Amino acid sequence: MIEANESRPANADPAIAAMTCGQGDAVWVGIERALDNGQGFVFVTDAEGVLTGFASLTAMRASLMQGGHLGQLTLSDVAEPWGTSSVTLGAAPVLDDKGRLVGIDHSGPQPFLPVSEPDLTHREMRFAFDAFLSTWISSTGDYIRRFEQDFADKVGMAHGVATSNGTVSLHLALATLGIGEGDEVIVPDLTFAASINTVMHVGARPVIVDVDPDSWCMTAESIARAITPRTRAIMPVHVFGRPSEMTEIVELARSHGLYVIEDAAEAHGAQYDGKQVGSFSDISSFSFFANKIITTGEGGICLTNDADLAGRMRMLRDHGMRPERRYWHEEPGFNFRMTNMQAAIGCAQIERMDELLAMRANVHAMYEKAMAGIPGVAFPPAMSQRAQPVTWFSCAQVPADKRDALIAACRDANIDLRPFFNGLSAMPAYRRFARHCPNSNGLSKTGVNLPTSRRVDQGTVDRIAQIFENVLGPKT
Numbered sequence: 393m394i395e396a397n398e399s400r401p402a403n404a405d406p407a408i409a410a411m412t413c414g415q416g417d418a419v420w421v422g423i424e425r426a427l428d429n430g431q432g433f434v435f436v437t438d439a440e441g442v443l444t445g446f447a448s449l450t451a452m453r454a455s456l457m458q459g460g461h462l463g464q465l466t467l468s469d470v471a472e473p474w475g476t477s478s479v480t481l482g483a484a485p486v487l488d489d490k491g492r493l494v495g496i497d498h499s500g501p502q503p504f505l506p507v508s509e510p511d512l513t514h515r516e517m518r519f520a521f522d523a524f525l526s527t528w529i530s531s532t533g534d535y536i537r538r539f540e541q542d543f544a545d546k547v548g549m550a551h552g553v554a555t556s557n558g559t560v561s562l563h564l565a566l567a568t569l570g571i572g573e574g575d576e577v578i579v580p581d582l583t584f585a586a587s588i589n590t591v592m593h594v595g596a597r598p599v600i601v602d603v604d605p606d607s608w609c610m611t612a613e614s615i616a617r618a619i620t621p622r623t624r625a626i627m628p629v630h631v632f633g634r635p636s637e638m639t640e641i642v643e644l645a646r647s648h649g650l651y652v653i654e655d656a657a658e659a660h661g662a663q664y665d666g667k668q669v670g671s672f673s674d675i676s677s678f679s680f681f682a683n684k685i686i687t688t689g690e691g692g693i694c695l696t697n698d699a700d701l702a703g704r705m706r707m708l709r710d711h712g713m714r715p716e717r718r719y720w721h722e723e724p725g726f727n728f729r730m731t732n733m734q735a736a737i738g739c740a741q742i743e744r745m746d747e748l749l750a751m752r753a754n755v756h757a758m759y760e761k762a763m764a765g766i767p768g769v770a771f772p773p774a775m776s777q778r779a780q781p782v783t784w785f786s787c788a789q790v791p792a793d794k795r796d797a798l799i800a801a802c803r804d805a806n807i808d809l810r811p812f813f814n815g816l817s818a819m820p821a822y823r824r825f826a827r828h829c830p831n832s833n834g835l836s837k838t839g840v841n842l843p844t845s846r847r848v849d850q851g852t853v854d855r856i857a858q859i860f861e862n863v864l865g866p867k868t
Contacts, residue, residue: 523732552695557680565694579600813836
């Protein structure tokens, strides 16, 4: 198999080599390299290393749409002279006196930096293209089966049932367990709304519980106080990659005969007591939305060790139709299926999962170091040795009265800074279920999500840290 870097022009500096193609290279080479380097373009040089222009993904995509790949189109045909781009590219060439590319300068104007963006390389593109060429582009195909099993194996569960998104995977889990009218499900106040919405959609009553100020998750102790004779399930949410105390929660659930449904949408790879989150429960749910640690664009999955539950989920996912008897429906189901093309992207992402987790951890470490001593900035508290969190977004707490100013200052610098979720009890949609949740309320008013992606390097972190100092005051 030819890897994307095999036709790379000879260059001792890997940073330059990752950004460079020869003018005789095929457009596909440029596309793969522009994906792999994360910048969205490549410098184009001649055989002597002299810069002849640049080729953006936008231009290369346009050439494919016009059928340029059917002939002998090379990067010299689509390259534009340097300095003619109508958009900010974020990197500039450093040339010697002969015009040869000898360095790359990232200190100039930068394009908009979103809080998150999908990390896609040539591998994801090849897998998706393979699924397309197979013509299995709907909800069956080899990649669906592979993705379900590969992700289940990664987490340590026996069965995976892929879904169209992470919200419906929670819905599917609840429906499969028969939870509905008259039942109660315990959920944390600090979570994305999908957790509580799905409980309401199956007709059950959500019981909101405040989170722990250190773990940011529900504890077994707080859950125990919320259990009533109507409680059927507990839904721990591993919020922002921080694992709930699952050993204790499962013991509590078993002692009361309750189901456990883990919402692990934000915590791919996190562990508690040496086990992956998502492997403790009757059914666990993950999301693969574009901002998640691994992505399929949209997508989700339910995991279980129970073969009967897995079979029921597959049946309900496909309109309630029995796989052994087509078009026979014994109960109303859903159309919650993932496509084979989405699964193809997911298979490539699973192969890169350790790399993606390491990248996010490194970004968070840079933020912690750069912002140490800035007044009012606090990073997530250290967890016990039993918990191994992961970085979904690098996040921090800031003074509540300065958060809007920080977000505005970052926006002025073309940087996207996001607030935490609002606590469920604070929002009109859930007012009738609201509880007093001071810990969740405090976190939701002070939390910010920092840009977390491959594009965040030390220079980016330093720029953001300077903005924080400008708003909050100099380091002490």
